Every structure is written in C-alpha cells, then in structure tokens.
Amino acid sequence: MLYISLRQYEYVCAIGRHGSLSAAALHLNVSQPALSNALTRVEEQLGYPLFARRRGAAMALTPQGRSFIDEAEALLASAARLENATDRDVGKTRLRLGCFVDLAPFLLSRALRQLRVQMPDVAITYRVGSFEGLISGLIDGRIDLALTYGLSMDAGFTQQTLFTSTPHALLAPDHPLAAHSDVSLQDLAAYPLILSEEGLSAQHVLGLFRQIGENPTVAHRAASLEIQRSLAAHGEGVAISYANPPAHTSYDGMPLLSLPVSDPFTAEPVVLARHGTGPSDTQIATAEQALSDLKP
Structure with a gap:
C-alpha cells in the first residue's frame, strides 16, 4: 500500500526547491497550511525530518531530505513521462x-x-x-x-x-632562484610573494610559511592563476600555486619558470x-x- 500520495511528493519537493513554505505555496498556488500538513504527514510516515527548521532562517534540507527529494523528483518525472509518452527526457x-x-x-x-x-x-x-x-x-x-x-x-x-599535488614556485628567468632545480619555503621566504586572492588558498600558503617560523611579504593577491603567472613573469615576485600548467610562458608571452617546492609537508x-x-x-x-x- 502507498502511504504517500504524488501530491504530497509534489508539495515536499516544492518546499525543497523554494526553501520556504510561503514561496512554495505561492509557486503552487495553494495555502501554507496545506503544505505544512503534507510535510508533517510525510515526515511522520518516514520517521525522520526532511528539513532543519530554524527560526528566522530558510528551511534547510537534511542529508536524508536531499536524498528523499532527489528520489521523489525522479518519481514525479516518471509519472509525468507516463502521462506524456512523447517527452523522452523527462525521467532522466x-x-x-x-x-x-x-x-x-x-x-x-x-x-x-x-x-x-x-x-x-x-x-x-x-x-x-x-x-x-x-x-x-x-x-x-x-x-x-x-x-x-x-x-x-x-x-x-x-x-x-584522488592524487597528491605539490606546490610550485613561478618566477622570471632572471630571478636569483632561477638556477635551482627546486626550492624550499626557506629559499622563498626572502622574496615578495604573489598569492591568490581566494581566501583559503592564501591562508593555506601563509600557514605553510608560519610552520617554518617565517612571515614573508605579500606583494600581490591575484584574481586568477594566469594573473599570478603574468605578474611572476614580469618580475613582480614569486607566485606559489598548486596548479601547474605545462606552458612555459604567461598569457602575454613572457617566459616563466616553474620550480617544485621541496618541503614534503606542503603536499596537498x-x-x-x-x-x-x-x-x-x-x-x-x-x-x-x-x-x-x-x-x-
């Protein structure tokens, strides 16, 4: 016997998509109490909550709620496909x-x-x-x-x-470290750095230097990897990046060296x-x- 109707599935999915009873009610053109009652009955039947309810905040899906709604949407799509046999992608x-x-x-x-x-x-x-x-x-x-x-x-x-990535130091061919086959953080600490403006990325790199007791100067925080590469190629400092394109020039055609950082603890x-x-x-x-x- 089926204890949850397709209508109740539809109501719960709408709440999940729109994040609130009011928005879902407006979208479906039904009353909020109707949605609330449907959600309560579904959760009672399942025996676990589909949403985390916090006063003054949007209704956030629980992990079980996300799984339920994904399967419910697939069920609704299958039902729609049965009603419209010409729509071949609806159940995908x-x-x-x-x-x-x-x-x-x-x-x-x-x-x-x-x-x-x-x-x-x-x-x-x-x-x-x-x-x-x-x-x-x-x-x-x-x-x-x-x-x-x-x-x-x-x-x-x-x-x-999936795999482990080693950071690389990107620098101009005339940089004092250019003759090295690899570099350590201690080698790099004396030179201005070019970091990503992505907060956690920059914090991570600076945290690596703090582990060896260094606090290097940050010359630039770049909005993209290619801007980091261009600044380094023009001698603005040393860029440190875990992404290492195989190209030996920057976008604007300047030669660029990429040296692996030798400290084992930097691998990520x-x-x-x-x-x-x-x-x-x-x-x-x-x-x-x-x-x-x-x-x-």
Missing part, C-alpha cells in the same frame, strides 16, 4: 558536479567525459567555484560531488583522495568530496567509482 536523472576554480582547467573536462561514459542515462551538470562556494553547495544540496583540495572540510564530509591531496559520512546512494557511488582514477 541528474548529477551535479562541483570543481575548484584552479583545478577546473585540468580536471573538469576529463571528469565530465568519464561520468558521461559510465552514466549515459544521467544528466551531468557542473559548477566551478571557490572553496567556500563548493562547501556551501555541498551542504545545501546544490552540488552532489566536488573536485577540490581537502582544505577546511571537517568530519561532516566524506573525502576520497586533491579529493572527491560529498557532504555526509554515511553510505552514498547508488548513483553517487557509481559517480565516485567513475572518478576514482581521475588524474590531471
């Missing part, structure tokens, strides 16, 4: 991938190709963002999986290490992350397996 499920902005040029295209080969019936969408944007997207369900560095993620996330894992620590559903597990051997 989706996977939302996130990727850290500096990793995207190296990993995103490969990840999309691998997912589409392994999951041809799933609609793959993606979002490129900062550390904070990806973490926020994972928490509120806008992103299912994220390719990122393991910075700032707490025990509430599941992380699968690149991870495939999702919110929650319990078992993943079948679709997420398939995606995790498809991306398990992803390399730049």
Whole structure:
C-alpha cells in the first residue's frame, strides 16, 4: 500500500526547491497550511525530518531530505513521462558536479567525459567555484560531488583522495632562484610573494610559511592563476600555486619558470568530496567509482 500520495511528493519537493513554505505555496498556488500538513504527514510516515527548521532562517534540507527529494523528483518525472509518452527526457536523472576554480582547467573536462561514459542515462551538470562556494553547495544540496583540495572540510564530509599535488614556485628567468632545480619555503621566504586572492588558498600558503617560523611579504593577491603567472613573469615576485600548467610562458608571452617546492609537508591531496559520512546512494557511488582514477 502507498502511504504517500504524488501530491504530497509534489508539495515536499516544492518546499525543497523554494526553501520556504510561503514561496512554495505561492509557486503552487495553494495555502501554507496545506503544505505544512503534507510535510508533517510525510515526515511522520518516514520517521525522520526532511528539513532543519530554524527560526528566522530558510528551511534547510537534511542529508536524508536531499536524498528523499532527489528520489521523489525522479518519481514525479516518471509519472509525468507516463502521462506524456512523447517527452523522452523527462525521467532522466541528474548529477551535479562541483570543481575548484584552479583545478577546473585540468580536471573538469576529463571528469565530465568519464561520468558521461559510465552514466549515459544521467544528466551531468557542473559548477566551478571557490572553496567556500563548493562547501556551501555541498551542504545545501546544490552540488552532489566536488573536485577540490581537502582544505577546511571537517568530519561532516566524506573525502576520497584522488592524487597528491605539490606546490610550485613561478618566477622570471632572471630571478636569483632561477638556477635551482627546486626550492624550499626557506629559499622563498626572502622574496615578495604573489598569492591568490581566494581566501583559503592564501591562508593555506601563509600557514605553510608560519610552520617554518617565517612571515614573508605579500606583494600581490591575484584574481586568477594566469594573473599570478603574468605578474611572476614580469618580475613582480614569486607566485606559489598548486596548479601547474605545462606552458612555459604567461598569457602575454613572457617566459616563466616553474620550480617544485621541496618541503614534503606542503603536499596537498586533491579529493572527491560529498557532504555526509554515511553510505552514498547508488548513483553517487557509481559517480565516485567513475572518478576514482581521475588524474590531471
């Protein structure tokens, strides 16, 4: 026997999409009490809450709520497809991938190709963002999986290490360190740095220097990796980046050297992350397996 009606599924999905009873009621043109009653009955039937209710804040989905709504939306789409046999894409499920902005040029295209080969019936969408944007997207369900560095993620996330990345120092060919095959943080501490303006990235690099008791001068905080590379090529300082394009010139054609940082403790894992620590559903597990051997 079915204890939850399609209408109740529709109401709960609308609340999840719009973030509040009032917005969902306006969208569906029904009363807020009708939505509230439907949500209460569904949660009572399931035996667990779908939303975290906080006074004065939007109704945030719990991990179980996100899973329920994904499956409910798929159920509603299947029902709609039965009513309209000419709509062939209505029941197609989706996977939302996130990727850290500096990793995207190296990993995103490969990840999309691998997912589409392994999951041809799933609609793959993606979002490129900062550390904070990806973490926020994972928490509120806008992103299912994220390719990122393991910075700032707490025990509430599941992380699968894909590979380990070593930082590189980017500098002009006439820099005093240019003859070295690699450099240490101690070598770099005497020179002005060019860091990313992405907050957690810059904090991480400066934290590495603090571990050896150094507090170097920051000459620039660049909005992108290519701006870092250009500033370094023009002798504005040493850029430090975990992303290491194979090109030996900057965008504006200036020669550029890339030297690995030799301190072992600077290595940072690149991870495939999702919110929650319990078992993943079948679709997420398939995606995790498809991306398990992803390399730049």
